[in-house]
Amino acid sequence: MSGRGAERILDLIEWLASRGEASTLAEVVQALELPKSSTLLLLRTLVDGGYVTRRADGRYLLIRLPGEPSADNNGWGTILRVAEPILRETVAAIEETGFIAVLTDDHQVRYLNKILPMREIRYDRDIAAPRVAHYVASGLMLLSGLNDGDIEAYLRSDVAREDDPDAIAERVSAARSDGHVANLYGRVEGAAGVAAPIVDPDGRILAVVNISGPRERIANNLERVTKATVEAARRASEELSRRVMKNGKTHGRK
Template sequence: MSQSVERALGILPLLAKGPAGLGEVADELGVHKSTALRLLRTLHERGFVYRQADGRYRLGAQLFALAAEAVENLDVREIAHPHLVALNKATGHTIHLALLQDDEVVYIDKVDSRYPVRMYSRIGKPVPLTVAAVAKLLLADLPEGERRSLAARIDYPRYTARSTPDAAAFLRELELVREQGWAADLGGHEESINCVGAPVRGPDGRVVAALSVSAPSVVVTAEGLVELLPLVRGTADAVSRDYSGSQDPQQDQQEEEDS
């Protein structure tokens, strides 16, 4: 990376903490004030930083505008789909991607199993909130007050003997999902269907979507499906990196070696 570009980029995290003077910027970068001033002027001209009346600099409106536009144009379904296809090829099972919309969790993408016995589900269909793995992942990430409020107002259908019975049990399960970083539905909706899932996170670490692998027990046992968790979580992490625009350390190292 160009030294000037690297130094200019180094200014932005400093100003994200609050306004800073020329001397603070120079000290942060380890450069002379004249060099820091040249970089700040360039960023100021582009609207990425703004010089206040007191002489200090802060992040500029153009930076926020670009960030907002980028977030608005992100399509998690488009980003995730190749990863869902790869996970389907690796496992052979049904893959779902879901989003939280108000009080509903909805499938937004699906890759069907290659086995003759398949799950019935469709894109756009809400999932059972109290049992589905993707629902647990999305709801577990809500602030505690919102989780409790939602748990108190939804119903708890007894689909099977393994269905979540009430709000207290649901909140305990959501807390477990938060702690372990994955979720499962082992016969909670249909006795013969099992599912494991992992969260897709955005740049701020919040869960923006959830993906899962589902299969009938006649194809794979619940234990066998749970053994796929490392692959499922790895896929979710890869989608998260693509969605957030970040790379894993191994990829960074490989690119440095190739350059």
Template sequence: MRNSSAVTGEPGGTPAREAGTGQAVATVERAVDVLMRFTETPAMTLGVTEIAQALGISKAAVHRILASLRVRGLIELDESTRRYSLGVGAMRLGLAYLDRLDVRRIAAPELVTLSERTGETATLSTRTGWNRVYVDQVTPAREVIMSVSLGVPYPLHAGGSSKAFLAFLSEGEIESYLARAPLESLTDKTVVDVPGLREELALIRTRGWARSFAERMAGAASVAAPVLDHHGRPVAVVSVCGPLERFREEVESCAEALLESAGRLSAQMGWTGSAPAVTGPVTGR
């Protein structure tokens, strides 16, 4: 005779159904954990024992999960070494994600946060050949502010956002750009000396951000950092800018907030490297 005692839980649910659902969810979670393990280690391949020990599950369970992932092309097995690696299916998932990334849409809320935190204008730039353009900005609620012109091209050596782009290109691209000398001066502070610019680009790569005091426009100052993709290439640049005299006192705090924003955006664009920290005093020309 069937037991008719009451069962607590969701309306209409049964213990068997709920138990089955819970087991299914746990299985999916373990499969995801196994798959993500391949993204969290520098090793190109992993063995069953390594995965089992890292995740705290049995080798038998790992075997079953890997077999299912192999069927769907997410994992591949090297028959000679009996070690596993990410498969073509995983690559297709990653490429599908990257194809849908819209840096301007992703950066929009971060610009708001950055402007509110610094009390200055936050901008986003993208690159077009040997130039870059502002594509978005958020201005602060204060009487004296900086505002940029969207869509106007600027050379990659003039100003903080431009230098943040140039510094993170490949060595070959940097040398190709510098070979286009003489470099154009936008103000009397624009760095047009090639050896001096090359030295500054190396510093920018080391600390992760660029600064400009009146190099693009007289009376303006900024700090800028790249948004990196999964290859470590700059897909955009975020900056904080303000009136020169006021901004001189704000550089270090703005740079700190900037790096945090750029790091979050880079992570969303697929970059897994570490973000640099603000170190030492910052001085301008």
């Protein structure tokens, strides 16, 4: 796409994002003062990319901004932008380390960020390397968002069979039931953590908030840490949903 074409498509996205209802081709042409043929091509490009939907009446509606999550796009950048300010507040209040974590396509845990508390003794970890999902609280919570078939496939994988698939299944089921995971005996000696899900408007788990720290300190303050983690995830989910609903849709619905 030429520089002028890129500028036009950004102008179109901005204009559609400013409207609360679907627009006709004629309305777009008039507002942006573009040729009808060029405008139609731009709209078709956005429809093909999953950013705009063309309704049965021929009107166009913006359903997703670039970077925002969808059924085919994880939108990790948007999730991080939404959740990080909330996580910073939580870390400052709870004085333990905070992370936003997601599940990769090969079902490993990837940490998008790390926020350390302002205290001398604190938990730290290298977030560059992915983690085995069932080893950590974040992974157990993320696995609970998979459908039953994907969970069964994970339990049959080599990495799960090295441990106890039945025990992993039980912990994943508990995570799904409880809506959070507390892991007081993780793989890192002396560390513990709590994870809660960031969900989209349809309840699909997109990421998790994870608060971790020295095991004894987390165990002694487990109720407070759990409450703070769950609340941070709830706030991030609400903010993400607000952004999605502002564009006039939830996943899979007009």
